[in-house]
Amino acid sequence: xxxxxxxxxxxxxxxxxxxxxxxxxxxxxxxxxxxxxxxxxxxxxxxxxxxxxxxxxxxxxxxxxxxxxxxxxxxxxxxxxxxxxxxxxxxxxxxxxxxxxxxxxxxxxxxxxxxxxxxxxxxxxxxxxxxxxxxxxxxxxxxxxxxxxxxxxxxxxxxxxxxxxxxxxxxxxxxxxxxxxxxxxxxxxxxxxxxxxxxxxxxxxxxxxxxxxxxxxxxxxxxxxxxxxxxxxxxxxxxxxxxxxxxxxxxxxxxxxxxxxxxxxxxxxxxxxxxxxxxxxxxxxxxxxxxxxxxxxxxxxxxxxxxxxxxxxxxxxxxxxxxxxxxxxxxxxxxxxxxxxxxxxxxxxxxxxxxxxxxxxxxxxxxxxxxxxxxxxxxxxxxxxxxxxxx
Amino acid sequence: xxxxxxxxxxxxxxxxxxxxxxxxxxxxxxxxxxxxxxxxxxxxxxxxxxxxxxxxxxxxxxxxxxxxxxxxxxxxxxxxxxxxxxxxxxxxxxxxxxxxxxxxxxxxxxxxxxxxxxxxxxxxxxxxxxxxxxxxxxxxxxxxxxxxxxxxxxxxxxxxxxxxxxxxxxxxxxxxxxxxxxxxxxxxxxxxxxxxxxxxxxxxxxxxxxxxxxxxxxxxxxxxxxxxxxxxxxxxxxxxxxxxxxxxxxxxxxxxxxxxxxxxxxxxxxxxxxxxxxxxxxxxxxxxxxxxxxxxxxxxxxxxxxxxxxxxxxxxxxxxxxxxxxxxxxxxxxxxxxxxxxxxxx
Numbered sequence: 177x178x179x180x181x182x183x184x185x186x187x188x189x190x191x192x193x194x195x196x197x198x199x200x201x202x203x204x205x206x207x208x209x210x211x212x213x214x215x216x217x218x219x220x221x222x223x224x225x226x227x228x229x230x231x232x233x234x235x236x237x238x239x240x241x242x243x244x245x246x247x248x249x250x251x252x253x254x255x256x257x258x259x260x261x262x263x264x265x266x267x268x269x270x271x272x273x274x275x276x277x278x279x280x281x282x283x284x285x286x287x288x289x290x291x292x293x294x295x296x297x298x299x300x301x302x303x304x305x306x307x308x309x310x311x312x313x314x315x316x317x318x319x320x321x322x323x324x325x326x327x328x329x330x331x332x333x334x335x336x337x338x339x340x341x342x343x344x345x346x347x348x349x350x351x352x353x354x355x356x357x358x359x360x361x362x363x364x365x366x367x368x369x370x371x372x373x374x375x376x377x378x379x380x381x382x383x384x385x386x387x388x389x390x391x392x393x394x395x396x397x398x399x400x401x402x403x404x405x406x407x408x409x410x411x412x413x414x415x416x417x418x419x420x421x422x423x424x425x426x427x428x429x430x431x432x433x434x435x436x437x438x439x440x441x442x443x444x445x446x447x448x449x450x451x452x453x454x455x456x457x458x459x460x461x462x463x464x465x466x467x468x469x470x471x472x473x474x475x476x477x478x479x480x481x482x483x484x485x486x487x488x489x490x491x492x493x494x495x496x497x498x499x500x501x502x503x504x505x506x507x508x509x510x511x512x513x514x515x516x517x518x519x520x521x522x523x524x525x526x527x528x529x530x531x532x533x534x535x536x537x538x539x540x541x542x543x544x545x546x547x548x549x550x551x552x553x554x555x556x557x558x559x560x561x562x563x564x565x566x567x
Numbered sequence: 568x569x570x571x572x573x574x575x576x577x578x579x580x581x582x583x584x585x586x587x588x589x590x591x592x593x594x595x596x597x598x599x600x601x602x603x604x605x606x607x608x609x610x611x612x613x614x615x616x617x618x619x620x621x622x623x624x625x626x627x628x629x630x631x632x633x634x635x636x637x638x639x640x641x642x643x644x645x646x647x648x649x650x651x652x653x654x655x656x657x658x659x660x661x662x663x664x665x666x667x668x669x670x671x672x673x674x675x676x677x678x679x680x681x682x683x684x685x686x687x688x689x690x691x692x693x694x695x696x697x698x699x700x701x702x703x704x705x706x707x708x709x710x711x712x713x714x715x716x717x718x719x720x721x722x723x724x725x726x727x728x729x730x731x732x733x734x735x736x737x738x739x740x741x742x743x744x745x746x747x748x749x750x751x752x753x754x755x756x757x758x759x760x761x762x763x764x765x766x767x768x769x770x771x772x773x774x775x776x777x778x779x780x781x782x783x784x785x786x787x788x789x790x791x792x793x794x795x796x797x798x799x800x801x802x803x804x805x806x807x808x809x810x811x812x813x814x815x816x817x818x819x820x821x822x823x824x825x826x827x828x829x830x831x832x833x834x835x836x837x838x839x840x841x842x843x844x845x846x847x848x849x850x851x852x853x854x855x856x857x858x859x860x861x862x863x864x865x866x867x868x869x870x871x872x873x874x875x876x877x878x879x880x881x882x883x884x885x886x887x888x889x890x891x892x893x894x895x896x897x898x899x900x901x902x903x904x905x906x907x908x909x910x911x912x913x
Contacts, residue, residue, distance in 0.1 A: 219735065221842070223743035224743040224744050226743075227742070227743055346885070346886055372885045373885045374881070374885060374888075375846075375889065376840070377840060377842065377843045377845075377846045378837075378846075378888075379588075379833060379836075379837040379843070379846075379847060380581055380584075380585055380837060380877075380878070380881070381881065382577060382578065382581040382878065382881070383578055383581065383878055383879065383881030383882035383883075383885065383888075384881055384882070384885045386574050386577055386578070386882060387574075387882050387885075390574060402744060402745070403744050403746075403747075403838050404838065406745075406747070406838050407837065407838055414762075429744070431744040431745070431746075435745065435746070435747045435838055
């Protein structure tokens, strides 16, 4: 190709690029629709969270309080920079009324930053740390680890556990849990005697398991998520550990049970209540929405397809259904007045009885969930069951 | 924490088991590199595909890989048609049709028929290898053959591209959650304090068997000798009548077969995700680098070493395990760079 040809190509490529970049300017959303921008990882390391979330977004109603609902869903692959770009696109080009996402903490923090800067109500689908949750525009949907941890530690104390070996992910998720165990656990008389880490993609955890058991613990605590938690669960049982094993909520999936098989006997899981909506007493505030969600989700995606991750966006819709009518009295969707009114309405219109607990947001607390947001489970015959309270 | 004899034997056993699989992968990487100059990063994806295919077959379902094979075959067929657009011969077309469309269709049909029958685990393992092995052929045809004379750097970038594409396809076909296959044999026996599972014995035996088979292939068969000739000198091999395209295809099919076998061996002892393969392949790559990307015996021994280091590192400093394992290659690279004559491109 000659230099001239090359320049010609460059010229046309340049025009094409400009045309593509300027496209969003012409696509302004019709006013009076409520627009929600969702950024979640449907590929990459967070895909196990992102795919059930995407499925659950499909279950959203077509309108809220008579206003048509417009949803823009983008994949961020769990990458904070992509999540930030997505959030910026939502705010600048799509003029959204609500931003949701992402499901991995670093990416959620990125989206929260944009929401705070441009003033759009934001639901984080990850338990972002307190400095982020203090932000004026960000509300947190999943349980912060302390809600689940307190329920779990109470039970461990009742079971007479003192020495605990921790095996968990070598990332922020594992770190968060070991810190709960070391800091909050002290109040429950728990002592961490081994702190072992591994990566989700590791093919063996034998070394970690051996060390955890050699420390002679009363119990093993697994701080890992999804099927990744199965490796140490099987490992400790293979090495003949018969004491109780406590597993955090991220592992409460049917895939985990399928892989761990018989190794889950004498294992206790902490979880959001949605996994066992059927088992809850009828007066439980989380039962009605939980059943409705499971019926919708499993009706569309098959029996036993439930996860706890997906229902967070259902909870967001529970909140919006109540908050949007309040905000509509003040302003029309698509305006900054509406976004401000919606933010205020979310904060003040609680309590919201959702699938994962009862949200009661206040200006000081954007986590909103209390102990009703956590239950303990056991597993039997490939199914999770609600563990009765120990008196 | 004290390391007593019992724990040490456990760790050695664990390191040996993983090291044996890394050895297979290391050998495949050295094989492909020496014959085609391709640094075969997608090797790990083939392992994951193998393990996930086996796990899906174990559950009595039809895995996505035969369908993928069919797509690859169609792409290869179309590429061949395009390259022959000026000079179409009937017999070549027929051969092309049989290889690129007939073979994957046959495999797809067989899997569709056999998958729900709950056949013995050995048959399922064989089916898995049969599904994955031809992928080496099509991946070579689609991605690498058009670039056979490109520089090592271009081929490396191609490899990264193939790796990313196969990673994405893996997510589509197998989903985000991990799977675990059932062991080929459930038994185990104790040896002193050690619990030895039949699966780990199977891993050792298969690794040794494949190494012996590779040795005889390279030493005794004409095709093996042609591969060695290509590895020594591509141009020279061509001049004396070796079809370097054929040796390239052979290297890729061998590598895919070895990867599929590794996947079948690995699948039942751990949870495999669509993206696990990369890390496993990378450890084979570490072994291959320790072997100077050329020596089969050194690579095999280095792989066992990688497995051991990994196992002991996970006991003493689980947080730094990967850093320790991948840190192994730094001194070797420095040593090789001092030793090597600098040339940009051969």
